[in-house]
Amino acid sequence: xxxxxxxxxxxxxxxxxxxxxxxxxxxxxxxxxxxxxxxxxxxxxxxxxxxxxxxxxxxxxxxxxxxxxxxxxxxxxxxxxxxxxxxxxxxxxxxxxxxxxxxxxxxxxxxxxxxxxxxxxxxxxxxxxxxxxxxxxxxxxxxxxxxxxxxxxxxxxxxxxxxxxxxxxxxxxxxxxxxxxxxxxxxxxxxxxxxxxxxxxxxxxxxxxxxxxxxxxxxxxxxxxxxxxxxxxxxxxxxxxxxxxxxxxxxxxxxxxxxxxxxxxxxxxxxxxxxxxxxxxxxxxxxxxxxxxxxxxxxxxxxxxxxxxxxxxxxxxxxxxxxxxxxxxxxxxxxxxxxxxxxxxxxxxxxxxxxxxxxxxxxxxxxxxxxxxxxxxxxxxxxxxxxxxxxxxxxxxxxxxxxxxxxxxxxxxxxxxxxxxxxxxxxxxxxxxxxxxxxxxxxxxxxxxxxxxxxxxxxxxxxxxxxxxxxxxxxxxxxxxxxxxxxxxxxxxxxxxxxxxxxxxxxxxxxxxxxxxxxxxxxxxxxxxxx
Numbered sequence: 353x354x355x356x357x358x359x360x361x362x363x364x365x366x367x368x369x370x371x372x373x374x375x376x377x378x379x380x381x382x383x384x385x386x387x388x389x390x391x392x393x394x395x396x397x398x399x400x401x402x403x404x405x406x407x408x409x410x411x412x413x414x415x416x417x418x419x420x421x422x423x424x425x426x427x428x429x430x431x432x433x434x435x436x437x438x439x440x441x442x443x444x445x446x447x448x449x450x451x452x453x454x455x456x457x458x459x460x461x462x463x464x465x466x467x468x469x470x471x472x473x474x475x476x477x478x479x480x481x482x483x484x485x486x487x488x489x490x491x492x493x494x495x496x497x498x499x500x501x502x503x504x505x506x507x508x509x510x511x512x513x514x515x516x517x518x519x520x521x522x523x524x525x526x527x528x529x530x531x532x533x534x535x536x537x538x539x540x541x542x543x544x545x546x547x548x549x550x551x552x553x554x555x556x557x558x559x560x561x562x563x564x565x566x567x568x569x570x571x572x573x574x575x576x577x578x579x580x581x582x583x584x585x586x587x588x589x590x591x592x593x594x595x596x597x598x599x600x601x602x603x604x605x606x607x608x609x610x611x612x613x614x615x616x617x618x619x620x621x622x623x624x625x626x627x628x629x630x631x632x633x634x635x636x637x638x639x640x641x642x643x644x645x646x647x648x649x650x651x652x653x654x655x656x657x658x659x660x661x662x663x664x665x666x667x668x669x670x671x672x673x674x675x676x677x678x679x680x681x682x683x684x685x686x687x688x689x690x691x692x693x694x695x696x697x698x699x700x701x702x703x704x705x706x707x708x709x710x711x712x713x714x715x716x717x718x719x720x721x722x723x724x725x726x727x728x729x730x731x732x733x734x735x736x737x738x739x740x741x742x743x744x745x746x747x748x749x750x751x752x753x754x755x756x757x758x759x760x761x762x763x764x765x766x767x768x769x770x771x772x773x774x775x776x777x778x779x780x781x782x783x784x785x786x787x788x789x790x791x792x793x794x795x796x797x798x799x800x801x802x803x804x805x806x807x808x809x810x811x812x813x814x815x816x817x818x819x820x821x822x823x824x825x826x827x828x829x830x831x832x833x834x835x836x837x838x839x840x841x842x843x844x845x846x847x848x849x850x851x852x853x854x855x856x857x858x859x860x861x862x863x864x865x866x867x868x869x870x871x872x873x874x875x876x877x878x879x880x881x882x883x
Contacts, residue, residue: 356431357412359663359671361456361683362463362488377680378486379688380641383634386490387503393476393483395503396512398490401465402526402630409533413461416536416628421454421662423624425540426782432662432670437784439661440777442623443733443794444785445595446658447602448643449673453663455636456683459489472515488685491637494608495585498578499571503527504631505554506567529553529565530628542625543779545617545834552629555614555760559834565618569760573611576764580771581607583799588646589862594654597646603796605639606775610739610833615759617834621739623777641687644679648690653677723813724850724865725804726797727826729772732842733794734786738778739833742843744769744798746807746825762831769803769826772796793842815849815871822847822874830880843880847871 362378387395408414412430421429426438441450463484470484492500503510504527514521531551538547545559555566555573584604591597612631613621619629626632647653659670676682729742743749747767756762763771774794780786804818805811807825812818828845832838851866875881 356664356667358666359453359457359683360460361685362459363684377684377686378488379686380488380637381490381688382496383490383492383504384497384501385688387501392513393479394487396514397466397469397480397483397487398462399510399512399523399526400469400514401462401487403524404465404469405461406526406530415530416533418458418461419530419627419632420540422627422632423777423783424542424546424779426624426779429662430664432664434662434784438782440623440783440785442602442775442777442785443789443792445598445654445656446660446673448598448639449654449658449676450660451636452640452643452676452679453660453671453683455489455633455640456685457663458633459683459685462489463487469515473518474516475518489633489637491641491687492631492634493638493641494574494577494635495582495638495642498574498581500574500631500634504634505570527630527634530630532628546619546622546625549619552619552625554612554618554620554629554631556616556618559616566614569614569758570612573614573760573763576768577607577611579802580799583802585642587799588642589649590865591646592650594652597650597652598654599796601639601642601646603772605635606739607771607773608635609775610741610773611763613739613833615763615831615833617738621775621833623739623775624779624782626775640679641690644687644690647677720856721851721853721866723801723815723818724799724852725801725813725818726799726848726850726868727770727772728795728797728846728848728870730793730795730842730844730846731774731840732791733774733776734780734790735840735842736776736830736832736835736838737780738835739776740774740835740838740840741831741833742772742774742798742840742845743829743831744771744800744845745827745829746800746803746821747827749827749829759831759836762829767803769800770798772798797848818849819847819871819874822871826874828880840880844883845875845880846882847874 381391385391405415417429421439428434441447466484466487470480473480507525508528509522510525511520511522513519529552548561549563553563553565555569556563557566588597588600591600609626610621613619619625620632654673657672657674660673661670663671665671679685727744743762745767746769750762750765777783777786801813804813804821808817808821830838830840830843848868848870850868852863854863872882
């Protein structure tokens, strides 16, 4: 048996840079910057490299095999026994560290393909070599721009310079979709609609074989998420412990998965199939970036050492969760707005994520306090047999509480206050971690200040105003991805108000949060209400 494939990240030994190459770990770029003309060399190499990974049919380094680590076909990868349990870590404190070497693996393979492709060019040789040497997996900063560029979600082909002479040629755009090859769905034991769909889909137009991605529906759904994603991301800065931060970041991550897949159940919305959609890697690079920002701010990382199976650091040892907090020294990458070696987040990061990068509120000096209203959602992850959303409305549920012909309409209804989105394995019986956590409840918060102020056209967040409003108007429904309205017996929806204290002036400062006050009377006596 040959040796194990080691996860090193993108290492310069794979590439001989040309003249003028930069030194040190290269940065991952935000996707809007990555697809621009400024980075045309890297974009062209990435497109060709990913298409090469798509074509591979036999190697454990193929796109299909690497994507399968995340779910289907639930089998061993790279001599790493899963014991029939898969490698899932969702809902655990290992969620963030496990995905770090996973994305580093993907980046490593892209990098190796790009290095080989760069060698085929006979013109602009140094430019191509340097582009390959600095190529890293881009990230999609959905907190700043929730709708990815057209080169990710709309364009089926792109025109790029190809070897050997750099002539322009139209090629398949690998960001748009992955087309399964003969036997992959059957060998992977895909079921239901996923056994019928020959390619990855976002907001599929139907459950039939000829379904397509509905780009406009995807665009509208993601645009409607912008304010919520920005607010939730900014609140990450207030999480002071690893368990709090990890859970909060995973909840945001879940929301993006569910909304990219869509209410009809595209690949990104279902755990066993999500990683086959190429946008998965843009999404998880952003999750990794936010973890790096938080680590830089709080100087904290997980302290529990666990094997990050199936990612080998050498022939006998897996990467350990507690040893990979520094991206440059472990996997040779950085982020374009988090320079390695700095002791504080950069100005660029500060301008993008003020709340993540600002200093904590001082204990002395002038201060002001506001009330942060939220709905705490408590439920079990696997109770409905797949991913789902708890949609909260201020006012009647649109369409008389019946699923509209286009379920995505609920995602951008004018009176939607927010949602708690659960990214759950639809085939949990094949996932050991899922079985272990079947009865463990999860919870998260939906923040509703904006919706409250919009409803009463005022500025008051006082309980004497807000509680009667919520008693009269707060409604909710549980929408299963691909399955319509469902009952969620474990659901408990409770309204809470948390005092947030800011220094004055407060611009960019991280508030200190007081103890939340619950208002169980708002939802008590209703299905899914306070118990």
